[in-house]
Amino acid sequence: MEWLKKHIRVTISLMIREMSTRYGGKPGGYLWAFIDPIAHVGFMTFIFHAIARVPALGSSFALFFASGYLPYMFYSSMAGFINGAIKANRSLLSYPIVAPADVVVSRYFVQILTSSFVGFLVLFLVAAEDNLSVFGAIQLEKVVAASLMATLLGLGVGAANIALFARSSLYEKVFGIITRPMVLVSGVFFIPDSLPHPFRDIVLYNPLAHVIMWFRSGIYPEYRAAGLDVSYLVEWTASALFIGALLFTMSAQELREG
Template sequence: MSYLSTHVRVVGALLVREMATRFGSKPGGYIWALLDPASHILLMTFIFRAIARAPALGTSFALFFATGYIAFQFYQAMTSYLNSAVRANKALLSYPNVAPIDTIVARFVLQVCTTTLVAFIVLGTIVATMRVDTYLHWPAILEAISMACLFGLGVAMINAVLFLKYPLYEQVFSIVNRPLFLISGVFFLPDSIPAPYRDLVLINPLVHVIMGFRKGFYPEYRAIGLDMTYLYGIAFLTLFAGMLVFTLSRKTLRNE
């Protein structure tokens, strides 16, 4: 029990430190966390409204792109922030009470809270200003968010180790990860892609995250091809692999 309470206190201290480092003591840091996704969604709305009469789903361009962008951010922002958790707190690992996993947990908690707050504000504002009543199916929304966060956590734990061991891998991951935004269904519905290309797109677990998330906002959305069992399998398998790699590399993480 004392071991657990020690790590809880360490994570709490790291969480406060991460908040101060990331957002600073001024409110501008928190405002930017909101303006960044809002500006992306606004830009996509203007562009696609100019070239299309209606969004691929529903009647609101803003809601369509927001549901895709926010769902994707629960993974993307998670991995981007957690990948360097151990490296950024390297000096603190010289203290015996601070374990590498504490740095991951602290950043995970902060990122989940940050993205959730941004999602509430951005999506809440869009839904509140829509002329049509929107029915929210919370189980589908929370399920998609949970799987995106767990998948992102697993990927980040693997990356935290491999980035330290193999610097070239960091460059390779950056190149491979970059086009995910374009092929994960943020701009389009995978349902509309003809076979066999749709089957290739559905291999990407983030496509299922976004489809599941959108089902929470669009009751009429059939989400053909959505496979939550597949998403659960990929997310938990990745998380297990991340925990295994991270645990076996504890000495490396402290000494590298």
């Protein structure tokens, strides 16, 4: 029990440190975590509103893109933040009391709190701008479940990447190249249900497409999300967490020594 209390205290201290130092080199500091997604949704809304008459769901372009971008953000921001956990806290690992796992856990909780607040803020601003009663129609259990699954998938991928990045700089570059277009093929800008065969089936191999469909089904009561397979998403997430934990644990001593 004393061991657990020690790690909880270390994790809380690391969380406070992460929140105070994150985005420290950028104007606005930590506010950039909120400015970036709001600006992103606003920019996408402006562009697509100019080239299309109506969004694929509902009547609000802003809500449609927010419902696609936010669940993707829950995954991508988590995976990216976890990826750099050890590099950013290398000096702290020289203290025996700080374990590599403490650094990862603290970053997970900081990011999930940040993403949750960002998600609420974006939806609130979209609803206010378009005079929508979004929060009255939301099926909260679906939105929360999809968001949580996205963060866990990001945690698993991020933990695996910590170990793999440390072993191969080439892998780090290849991973960045492969995942960069992921936002384009995950259903952020479209609905996978509307794609013709075989493109629909190909897109549905991507677990992030299921995260976004699940999230959107909680925003739009009329959206049936044909093709959504929650079991497939859970299997992917469990596999990512297992592989991530295994690789991270095997590399823990190496990571501490740098």
